[in-house]
Structure formats: C-alpha cells, structure tokens
Amino acid sequence: MLNFSKINILLIYLIFLFISFFSILNFQNEKDPLINKKVNLGLDLQGGSYLLLEIDSDPLIQEKIQSKVIPLKKLLKKNNLNYSNFTINKKDLIFSLNDVEKFKLLLFSKKDNFLNPYIDKYNSFELDLEILENNNVRVLFSKYGLLTINNSALKQSIEIVRRRIDDVGTKEPTILQRGDKRILVELPGLKNPERIKNLLGQTAQLNFRLVADNEEFGVDQLISENGEELNVSKRIVMSGENLIDAQPNFNNQSNQPTVSFTLDRLGAQKFGRTTTDNVGKRLAIVLDGKIVSAPSINEPITSGSGMISGNFSFQEATDLALLLRSGALPTPLDVVEERTVGPDLGEDSIKSGLTSLIIGFILVILFMIYKYKIFGLVANLALIANLIMLVGVLTILEATLTLPGIAGIILTVGMAVDANVLIFERIKEELKTEKSIVHAFDIGYSKAKITVLDANITTLIAAVILFAFGSGPVKGFAITLGIGIITTLYSAYFLARHLTSMIVLKKKEGEINL
Amino acid sequence: MNRNINFSAKFKLANILSLFIFIVSILFILFKGLNYGIDFKGGTLIELRSDNTNVNTSEIRTSLNSMSLGDVNVKEFGKKGDFLIKVEAKAGNNNELIPEIKKTLINNLNAEISFRRVENVGPKVSSELLQSGIIAISLSLAAMLFYIWIRFEWQFSIGSIVALFHDVIITIGIFSILSLEINLSIIAAVLTIVGYSMNDTVVIYDRIRENLNKYTQLNISETANLSINETLSRTIITSVTTMLALLSIYILGGEILRGFSFAMILGVLIGTYSSIFVAAPVLKFFKVSYKTLEKKEEKIVP
Numbered sequence: 147m148l149n150f151s152k153i154n155i156l157l158i159y160l161i162f163l164f165i166s167f168f169s170i171l172n173f174q175n176e177k178d179p180l181i182n183k184k185v186n187l188g189l190d191l192q193g194g195s196y197l198l199l200e201i202d203s204d205p206l207i208q209e210k211i212q213s214k215v216i217p218l219k220k221l222l223k224k225n226n227l228n229y230s231n232f233t234i235n236k237k238d239l240i241f242s243l244n245d246v247e248k249f250k251l252l253l254f255s256k257k258d259n260f261l262n263p264y265i266d267k268y269n270s271f272e273l274d275l276e277i278l279e280n281n282n283v284r285v286l287f288s289k290y291g292l293l294t295i296n297n298s299a300l301k302q303s304i305e306i307v308r309r310r311i312d313d314v315g316t317k318e319p320t321i322l323q324r325g326d327k328r329i330l331v332e333l334p335g336l337k338n339p340e341r342i343k344n345l346l347g348q349t350a351q352l353n354f355r356l357v358a359d360n361e362e363f364g365v366d367q368l369i370s371e372n373g374e375e376l377n378v379s380k381r382i383v384m385s386g387e388n389l390i391d392a393q394p395n396f397n398n399q400s401n402q403p404t405v406s407f408t409l410d411r412l413g414a415q416k417f418g419r420t421t422t423d424n425v426g427k428r429l430a431i432v433l434d435g436k437i438v439s440a441p442s443i444n445e446p447i448t449s450g451s452g453m454i455s456g457n458f459s460f461q462e463a464t465d466l467a468l469l470l471r472s473g474a475l476p477t478p479l480d481v482v483e484e485r486t487v488g489p490d491l492g493e494d495s496i497k498s499g500l501t502s503l504i505i506g507f508i509l510v511i512l513f514m515i516y517k518y519k520i521f522g523l524v525a526n527l528a529l530i531a532n533l534i535m536l537v538g539v540l541t542i543l544e545a546t547l548t549l550p551g552i553a554g555i556i557l558t559v560g561m562a563v564d565a566n567v568l569i570f571e572r573i574k575e576e577l578k579t580e581k582s583i584v585h586a587f588d589i590g591y592s593k594a595k596i597t598v599l600d601a602n603i604t605t606l607i608a609a610v611i612l613f614a615f616g617s618g619p620v621k622g623f624a625i626t627l628g629i630g631i632i633t634t635l636y637s638a639y640f641l642a643r644h645l646t647s648m649i650v651l652k653k654k655e656g657e658i659n660l
Numbered sequence: 661m662n663r664n665i666n667f668s669a670k671f672k673l674a675n676i677l678s679l680f681i682f683i684v685s686i687l688f689i690l691f692k693g694l695n696y697g698i699d700f701k702g703g704t705l706i707e708l709r710s711d712n713t714n715v716n717t718s719e720i721r722t723s724l725n726s727m728s729l730g731d732v733n734v735k736e737f738g739k740k741g742d743f744l745i746k747v748e749a750k751a752g753n754n755n756e757l758i759p760e761i762k763k764t765l766i767n768n769l770n771a772e773i774s775f776r777r778v779e780n781v782g783p784k785v786s787s788e789l790l791q792s793g794i795i796a797i798s799l800s801l802a803a804m805l806f807y808i809w810i811r812f813e814w815q816f817s818i819g820s821i822v823a824l825f826h827d828v829i830i831t832i833g834i835f836s837i838l839s840l841e842i843n844l845s846i847i848a849a850v851l852t853i854v855g856y857s858m859n860d861t862v863v864i865y866d867r868i869r870e871n872l873n874k875y876t877q878l879n880i881s882e883t884a885n886l887s888i889n890e891t892l893s894r895t896i897i898t899s900v901t902t903m904l905a906l907l908s909i910y911i912l913g914g915e916i917l918r919g920f921s922f923a924m925i926l927g928v929l930i931g932t933y934s935s936i937f938v939a940a941p942v943l944k945f946f947k948v949s950y951k952t953l954e955k956k957e958e959k960i961v962p
Contacts, residue, residue, distance in 0.1 A: 190916075198785065340759050482782040484758075491707070491776035498914035506908030510901045517897060550845055553909055553917055557852065557924070560905030561859075564898040568863065571894040597866045600811060601859040607803045608855030612848055615796035617789070620848045627852065 148588050148647035158640045162531060169537035185540045188548035189332060190619050191496050193489030195339035197331040198324065199346060199479045201303050203296050206477040207287065208236045210295055214273070215239065217261045218285070225252060231282075238286035246281055253285070265290055296326060299476040304329055307479070309472035310345050328482070339486055341465075349434055349478050350469035352386030354417070355379050357428040357440055368430070370437045371456050378430045378437070383420045388413025392470035394463040397455055403463035404455040407470060414450030422446035431456075433466075485618070499552035506556045507533075514563055518570055520649065525566040528642035532562050535633040536626065545629075548622030558630030565602070565638035569594045587650050591643060598638065606631045667888045667936060668881040671944065674937035682826060685833020692836050697843035698779060700793070702749030702786035704757060705779040712771030713741040720745065723768030727760065738915040742776075749783050793847040797828065800854050808858075812865060813952055819942030820861045823934040827857045831926050845920040853927030856902070860895065860935035867891050868943065872950045880948050884940040899932045 150158075172184045189196050215234060222229050227249055232241040243249050253275055256264050262273040272291035276284040287295065304321060307329055311319050320332040333342065358365065358379045365377040391408040409417055421429070421443050430440040431454055439456040458466065511529070514522035536555065540547065573590030580586035609628035616624050698705050717734045720743060724732050730748045737744040747761070758778055766773055781789070801824055809817040828850055835842055867887035875883065906928065910921040946952075 200784075480782075481780070483785045484778070484780040486775075486778040488774060488776045490709075490774065495914055495916065498912055499917075502908045502912035502917075505912055506905040509904040509908060513901060513904060549914075549916055550848060550920065553913065553920060556905045556909050556913075557902070560902035561856070561898070563901050564859070564894075567894050567897045567901075571891070571897075575890065597863055600862045600866060604804060604807065604858035604862060605852075605855035607807060608800050608851045608858075611796055611800045611803065612851045615792045615799075616848060617844070620844050623845075623848050 165538035166534045168541040169534050183541050186546045188546045188622055190487050190549050191492045193487050193492040194334040195336045196485040198483035199329040200327050200482045202478050238284050240284050242282045302476050306473050306475050313468045349475040351474040353432045354383040355430050357430050368437050370440050384413055384416045386474050392467040394467045403460040404453050405463050405467045406453045409450045418448035495549045503556050507559050524642050524645045528637040531641050532633050532637040536630050539629045545625050548619040550619045551622030551626045554623040554626030562634040565598045568598050602631050668885040671941040685830050688833050688836040694836050694842050695839045697841045698781050699843045700786050700790040702781050702783040704747040706745045707777035708743055709774050710741045710771040715771050800851050804858050815946040815948050816865050819939045822942050823939040826934050826938050827930045830930055846923050849920045849923035857931030861939040864935050876950045880944050888936050
C-alpha cells in the first residue's frame with residue numbers, strides 16, 4: 147500500500163490539480179471570466195425571494211365543462227336524441243335521455259368527434275360517460291382529460307409567469323415546474339416580493355362587455371369603479387387575447403394615468419363593429435370580474451387602439467399595462483409557500499458561516515497536530531486539499547451554496563479526519579506487533595480500507611436521501627456533505643497515503659513517532 | 661495508549677439507563693408533543709431588526725393584538741433589537757397578511773424597522789414537508805438496515821438499527837422535553853446523526869467481526885470488550901474533532917444554525933454512546949460467535 151508507481155503518483159496529483167483548478171475560478175474577475183463557472187449563493191445567503199405557486203384548476207374545469215354544453219346539445223339534436231332535466235354542475239353535466247346506447251356510440255366515436263376528442267398520447271377520450279339509473283347520464287372529464295387540461299394550464303401559466311417577471315426586470319429569475327400543479331419562482335436580490343406576488347396573484351382576464359339591462363345571454367350585476375351598480379351583459383365583445391400591446395400613459399386633458407392599448411386585426415374589427423352599433427351606450431371594461439371603468443361610447447372606434455382610464459395611480463397603470471401585455475393566466479395562482487431573506491441577513495449569515503468554518507478548521511488542525519505530530523500535519527494537508535477539492539467539485543457542478551451547506555462543509559472538516567484517524571490508529575496497533583515499520587504502515591492501510599469505506603458509505607447514504615427529499619437550503623447541506631465524503635476518501639486514500647509513504651520510506655527505522 | 665476498560669460489565673446498567681431514557685422520550689413525544697416550526701405546522705415567520713434597542717417583545721405583541729391574528733409568538737432573536745415573530749397559519753389566502761403585519765409594525769413601533777426574513781408556509785405545503793421528512797428518516801433507516809445486512813450478518817443489522825432508533829428517538833425526545841423547535845434543518849440534523857452514528861457503529865462492528873475470527877476462543881462479551889477498547893481512541897478522537905467543528909457552528913454560526921448544531925451535538929454524543937453501549941450488547945443478546953460468520957465467509961471466498 148505504500149508503493150506508488152510513477153504513473154500512479156502523476157495521476158493522483160493531476161486529478162487533484164484539475165479539480166482544484168476549478169475552485170480558483172470563484173476568485174476570478176467577475177466581468178471578464180476565463181471560464182464562466184462558479185458556486186452560486188443560495189437565496190438565504192445572497193438575499194431574495196422564493197415563491198411556490200399552485201394552480202387552482204377547478205375554475206378552469208368548470209369553464210371547460212360549460213363550453214361542452216352547446217356542442218353537446220347540437221349533437222343530441224342532430225341525431226334526434228331527446229334529452230330533459232339538463233343540469234350543468236361544476237365538474238359534470240347530468241341529463242336524461244331516451245336512447246342511452248345510441249348516445250354512448252356517438253360520444254365515443256373516433257371519427258370527427260369534435261365534442262369528445264380522442265387523446266392519442268394517453269389512448270383515452272377527453273370525456274367519460276357514467277350511466278346512472280332511470281336513463282340518466284353523467285358526462286364528465288376522464289382522468290386523462292383532466293390531466294391534459296391541467297398540464298396545458300400549468301405550461302401556459304409558467305409562460306405567463308415568466309413574461310410578467312421578465313417584464314418587471316428582476317435579475318436572473320428562476321422559474322421551474324414543480325410536480326404537476328406547482329411553479330417554483332426564485333428571485334435573487336428581491337427585497338420585497340409584494341409587487342411580484344400582486345402581479346402573479348391576478349389572472350388578468352380582461353373583457354369588454356356592454357352595459358345593458360336586458361340581454362339574451364343574461365346579465366351580471368357588477369360594481370363600477372365609482373360604486374355604481376351596473377348590469378353588464380354576459381356576452382363578451384372582445385377579450386384580452388386580442389390585445390397586442392398595452393402601455394401606461396397620461397390622459398392629455400385630465401393628466402390622469404391611463405393605459406393605452408393596441409388591438410390585433412380581429413380585435414379591431416370586433417371593437418369597431420360594436421362601437422359603431424352601440425354609440426351612446428356604455429362599455430364596461432372588466433378585469434377579473436371587476437369593472438375597471440365603464441365609459442360611454444361617444445363615437446365609433448375603428449382605429450384598433452384605445453385607452454382605459456380609471457382611478458389608478460401611475461404605478462397601478464404600469465402594472466395593469468404589464469398584466470395586459472403578458473396575457474391572462476388560464477386559472478388563478480395561489481402562493482402556497484414564500485421565503486424571503488433580506489440582503490443584510492444574507493451577509494450576516496455568510497459572515498458567521500465563514501467565521502465558524504475558519505475557527506472550526508483551526509481547532510481541528512491544532513488538535514490533529516497535537517495528537518499525531520508529523521502525521522497530523524499529513525492529515526491536515528489532506529484536509530486542506532479536501533476542502534479545495536470540495537469547492538472545486540461544487541464549482542464544476544455549479545452547485546448552490548446555502549447556509550446549511552456551509553454547515554455541511556464544517557461538518558466535513560470535523561468528520562474528514564476520521565478516515566486518517568482510523569488509518570493511523572490501525573497503524574499504531576500494527577506497530578505493537580510488527581517489527582518492520584514499513585510493513586506496519588502497509589498492513590495498517592490495507593486493513594483500515596474496508597472500515598473506512600463502510601463507515602463513509604453510511605454517511606453518503608444519509609446524504610443522498612437528504613438530497614432526494616430535502617428542499618432548498620437543506621438540499622445545499624446534502625450536496626456539500628455528500629461531495630465532502632467523496633473528496634475525503636480521495637484525499638485520505640491517495641494524497642495522504644502518498645505523503646505518508648514518502649515520510650515512512652525516507653525515515654530510518656525507529657524514528658517514526660505516531 | 662493501552663486502555664483496558666471493562667465495558668461489557670457495564671452493559672446491563674447502561675441498557676437499563678438507555679431503556680429508561682428511551683421510554684421517557686417516547687412518553688414526552690406522545691404526550692407533550694413536538695414544537696413544530698412553521699415548516700411543518702404552516703404559518704408566518706417574520707424576523708425583524710429595530711434600530712431602537714428599547715423595543716421589547718411585549719410592545720410588539722401589543723401592536724399586533726389589534727389584528728386578531730390568533731396565536732402570536734414573539735421572542736428576541738440573537739442581538740438586541742432583533743426579534744422573531746411567528747403567527748399561526750390561517751385558513752384561506754394569506755396573501756394580504758404579510759403586508760398588513762408589516763404595516764402595523766411600522767406604524768406602531770417607535771423605531772426604524774428592517775424585515776430581515778419573511779417566511780410563509782401554507783397548510784398543504786407544511787403537511788407535505790412533514791410527510792417527506794418522516795419518509796426521508798424512515799427511508800434512511802431502511803437503507804442502513806439493508807446496507808449492514810449486506811455487509812454483515814442479520815444480527816449486526818438489527819443491532820445497528822436498534823442503536824439508530826435509540827439515537828433518533830432520544831434526540832427528538834430531548835427536543836420535546838426542552839420544547840425546542842422542530843423544522844426542516846432538524847430533519848437534516850437527524851439524518852446526519854443517523855449517518856454519523858452508523859459510521860461509529862460500523863467501525864466497532866468491523867473490529868468485532870475481525871476479532872471473532874481471530875480469537876475464536878473468546879466469547880462475544882470478551883470480543884466486544886476487546887474490540888471497543890481497541891477502537892476507543894479512534895472513537896474519542898473522531899468525536900472530539902466532530903465536536904470541535906459543531907461547537908464552532910453552535911457558538912459562531914448565528915441563530916439560524918443554532919437548532920441544527922444543537923441537535924447534531926446531542927446526536928454525536930448519543931451516537932457515540934450507543935455504538936458502544938447499545939449496538940454491541942445486541943450482539944451479545946443474539947449470542948453471536950465466530951460460527952455465525954462462517955456461513956457468510958463460505959459464500960464470499962470461493
């Protein structure tokens with residue numbers, strides 16, 4: 147175990163130097179990096195906001211099932227099926243039929259089925275049919291139909307969340323899907339997430355609807371911006387989808403903040419037609435079920451652009467314009483978890499983390515020298531090499547360093563010497579019975595090998611499980627602990643062993659003092 | 661160092677003591693319960709710093725009283741003028757809650773306030789976090805059981821698991837007794853304790869296995885005793901270096917890491933104790949001898 151071939155030695159130090167090289171990258175000039183790799187600081191160290199958003203797909207499912215009503219009724223009429231007691235619920239449609247079997251065939255036909263499309267990906271139809279007693283049937287979304295709705299809503303939500311956050315202009319945001327209902331948002335450096343939360347908390351579904359007392363589609367009673375109770379037609383003249391741009395602006399006459407918008411071709415046509423036909427009436431601008439304003443139509447607007455005025459501040463106008471530009475969320479988002487760390491706490495954490503690392507390191511180093519003299523020095527060199535390699539691996543992986551991650555490094559310092567302690571203690575025992583010192587070192591290393599491996603693998607298992615189940619900062623701890631174990635094994639079994647062999651082989655018998 | 665301490669003579673006494681503390685811990689966990697932090701209970705946490713060090717906890721409490729927030733917990737946190745406020749989780753949407761609390765504090769306290777940390781965990785997320793924490797700990801115990809079972813005999817596997825349960829339950833029990841907060845970082849600490857304690861146990865087991873083959877005339881008590889003594893200086897040195905690192909985190913690492921490092925310190929002490937006084941006696945209980953090892957040896961050596 148003490149004989150190294152030249153190639154071996156070369157390899158051992160080459161690997162060490164290669165990995166160590168990466169740890170230096172963290173100290174290079176930020177503006178002109180040689181290789182753009184570094185350890186990232188977690189939100190708990192650099193400050194920032196972590197938000198976990200959850201989509202609520204129930205309103206969307208309700209909307210989707212309602213949209214099935216008209217095509218369904220058309221299909222029934224076309225095929226001379228008589229229905230009665232048609233009820234629309236939140237998640238299903240229930241009605242009674244004269245010929246259930248015929249309906250079943252129609253609903254599950256694969257040819258030109260617009261009502262119930264077949265989803266090839268899942269080999270399933272979008273809708274399911276349940277046959278209840280007395281010729282009653284229940285039409286509802288199938289498991290895969292729901293999954294499709296949910297997935298597309300989530301994808302769309304992520305896109306819109308990204309647009310809104312980019313529009314606000316925070317630096318390096320992270321936006322990721324988490325599971326099948328959640329979106330993770332990390333905003334480094336953000337001190338106050340209220341504005342972002344506010345922006346993400348609104349679906350921003352914009353509708354233009356006429357104010358009317360009686361309408362064939364029915365009316366909603368909504369409160370206007372100045373407290374008036376208005377009847378607003380359920381018919382949507384035009385929605386936010388037709389918007390191509392929106393910008394905050396000032397009204398020339400009143401100097402009030404407003405939002406000016408530009409419509410696409412289709413939107414401009416619709417808007418032009420409606421305003422032409424309804425001069426003198428009022429048009430309500432409804433955002434998420436609330437009236438922003440309900441101005442009177444003074445003249446036809448055919449230019450394809452318009453202006454929304456309301457009682458808002460310039461900031462509110464800016465945010466409204468941003469929301470309209472980015473598009474509507476398909477369904478509301480809830481903030482289910484939020485963690486914000488101020489930059490001063492982050493700085494304090496770095497400071498105290500580093501202080502305890504340095505002090506812990508010095509204490510361990512002193513103790514090892516006291517305990518093992520020259521071989522303590524070997525163990526300490528291995529420990530320093532270990533730390534440099536640990537930082538190097540973290541850099542290669544571009545891992546995120548968190549406060550618990552720093553604790554993991556300190557713990558590695560404390561536990562890393564264990565490998566060398568195991569080996570040295572074993573050698574001491576061998577020295578009692580073995581006459582040849584070289585031989586004692588040799589046996590010591592090979593006998594301790596299995597124990598060192600066994601002992602470290604158990605900690606590695608704990609670190610891997612922690613990595614799989616931990617979240618955020620705790621994951622950072624698992625990373626440093628896990629990598630620390632691997633670099634520990636390398637430094638103890640290759641670096642320290644080679645250093646030891648140089649000392650042992652050079653010194654004469656009897657001069658070794660462990 | 662030539663120690664020869666008769667550990668096996670103290671096994672019985674140690675086991676009675678361990679059993680007693682173990683049962684007390686379980687009783688506390690069951691009846692007094694655990695002081696879950698917002699990670700596992702849901703709720704809102706606000707850490708603030710006031711430039712006026714005369715502000716005290718009751719002032720903060722009074723200023724929040726008007727908001728009828730339910731259970732509000734205010735305590736000093738590290739430096740003077742630093743406070744930690746915890747508000748119970750409320751049903752429904754909490755989006756408006758945090759800005760309102762901030763506003764109330766800014767208006768009512770006669771000081772410049774900076775909000776250093778704000779955390780809000782919804783009830784659904786907190787129950788998921790608790791669940792995944794429990795799964796992680798159980799899974800790590802199962803993984804250790806499996807690993808030792810592959811590397812050693814089943815008797816060793818059971819011994820190490822008994823020792824691990826002992827360590828985990830007593831550590832959590834002490835947290836219950838002292839009403840210390842259980843949060844995500846404590847789960848991390850418990851998992852690391854599992855790893856550390858296992859590490860310690862493996863070193864001693866490894867030596868017991870070796871000595872069983874080497875000194876076939878010794879019984880398990882004597883072998884265990886010999887092995888513990890042989891590895892004792894390593895056990896102590898490693899505990900000391902780990903403890904030096906942990907104490908450094910505990911004292912200098914700041915408030916956020918205090919609970920974590922305290923749990924680890926407890927765990928290292930208990931884990932070191934258990935690998936000597938719990939894991940080894942289990943082998944004695946199963947009357948492990950060199951014959952136990954024979955079957956396995958045959959399988960490995962062709």
